[in-house]
């Protein structure tokens with residue numbers, strides 16, 4: 001398989017925006033859901049560019065954007081978001097490479113643990129993370145929307 005062998009991972013650049021939005025709209029159904037205006041890929045990108053933009057990565061095959069991942073580190077825990085691989089290139093190790101890239105970057109910053117959330121209906125994604133050594137924590141996940149997003153989602 002040549003795909004992962006010729007793959008590179010680099011920081012997101014603003015010129016990647018259209019390709020990343022297209023990838024996310026395919027990979028994340030909620031980005032196509034008109035009833036969820038809070039899921040706005042352009043806003044997600046703008047917010048990340050304002051907060052730890054150095055932890056927003058794309059996987060590139062030739063000139064083509066084929067994967068994305070975002071990391072975050074708040075000084076206590078690391079988080080991983082927006083992992084997506086082009087549907088035509090899945091099961092070639094690209095997702096594994098992207099997660100490993102975030103793990104390495106956060107380890108170098110001294111981050112002791114990386115957390116992530118998976119929608120409970122996504123058994124395949126859970127299998128992916130378990131294959132990479134992630135295990136279910138005995139916690140429940142709580143969340144609350146803030147600001148304008150709270151009003152639009154209500």
Ligand SMILES: CC(C)(COP(=O)(O)OP(=O)(O)OC[C@H]1O[C@@H](n2cnc3c(N)ncnc32)[C@H](O)[C@@H]1OP(=O)(O)O)[C@@H](O)C(=O)NCCC(=O)NCCS
Nearest residue numbers: 027083084085090091092093094095096118124127128131
């Ligand atoms: C999850 C995702 C990023 C995985 O990317 P990928 O490049 O296909 O993953 P890899 O090829 O590195 O898979 C590594 C291992 O994970 C497991 N795995 C991956 N996809 C799997 C699936 N659909 N079902 C079961 N196990 C899976 C396998 O053990 C696989 O190894 P194998 O192919 O040798 O059997 C990709 O499926 C995706 O983009 N999904 C849609 C977006 C999404 O839901 N992202 C997660 C948000 S939390």
